[in-house]
Amino acid sequence: MLFSRILVYSLGMMINFFGVALVIYSTLGTGFWSALFVGLSENVALTAGFWYGLFQFIFIFVNARLMGARPEVAALIPLVLESFVYDFWLEVVFGGLNMAAAPFYMQLGMFSGGLLAIGLGVALYILPMFPRAPVDQLFLAVSERFNIGLGISQTIVAAGAATAGLLVGGPVGWGTLVITVLLGPVIQFWHEKLVFIFPEFHEQAIANAETVEAGSEYTPETVN
Template identity: 25%
Template sequence: MNHKKSGQIGPRFLVYLTGLLVMSLGIVLLIIADLGATPWDVLHVGLYYQLGLTIGSWSIIVGIVILTIASLISKEFPKMGAFLNMVLIGVFIDLLLLLPFMQTPSSLAGKIIMFICGIMIYCYGMGIYISAQLGAGPRDSLMIALTSKTGWKVGPVRACMEVVVLLIGWQLGGPVFWGTIIIGLAIGPIAGVALPQCQKVTDAFLLRMSKKNVIQAVQEKDRGVS
């Protein structure tokens, strides 16, 4: 069910913002767990180790480069959702990393629990923000541009992107560990479950908000008549 209506920009943006925040929390938990991060975050952390700034800053900078490449390939200007995704995730990552209780657990069991929570939160955050239907992020924009240009399927294109990014991040000293492999294997199946669940909840939320707006409009009309 598609609820992309002009009167629902506010509710959809709230869902979008919530999804980006939740996904950023998942990213931070995976980084702090110190058992291996996502390929893109391996790159961001590696750049942070080598050149300074912050992890969130590198997420934004890399996002700008990716959007530029995607625009050149597709010959289309990026949608606003891609810019929001890029900037907000970078800001959220840095803010969450500043929280004093965001510390790497001392025990392996604690790290594993944080790691598992990070994967689940990351996937459901992705599902929430995608369900708002306000546009793909920089990485997804590049993936779409490459699939359109090459005619390849999404799977091989995304896999090639992830491998190249992972190798560069690894060479820069990013956190590659056995958890990185698990992330690569687990995110697809978990996201496959999370996305339709999140879409169902978001559709129900948007439908409820739409009905609420209609009721309010009718009540205001009745008051005006009386």
């Protein structure tokens, strides 16, 4: 079971960042976090994967502070792996690709394929229930700390990241808004398909939820 969880998580990670790279190189605007990381990479120094890892590391402690919990140190291992995968697609596989002068239909096709791939990748790597990425956990932490809805929390964080990305010269465009609006439904679409392919993960998630509701030894600190 552990091997299959690692395999599905790794596959999801690879597909997710493959999609991220497609969206970035489509030149139509990328996700709000990628806009910040790519902007820092292009206009400050170092790689987008480095900035991704650094912000993830910082958010481990920010989230813990907001939620009054211990830092989720288990997230450090996937954090490092994801940083390398991020740079693998951006710097190695797609390094040097320039779609700025490509026909719009090619850019749109690349963007659309990337959006679908991101949704599939995220839907895959959340199935094994490994620790959430700190940037994803930030939505929950802000919601809990300030007692606001998840939708409002996500909007606040997304707007802040997109604004920061714009200020550092990141690839913010109309595609950024499209991803913000459509990524959730795309992830939900893939998730509904995948629970039939990997029913054991879905059953385990239900069992864990029932355990938490029953008030077992799991505490908010251990399940975040």
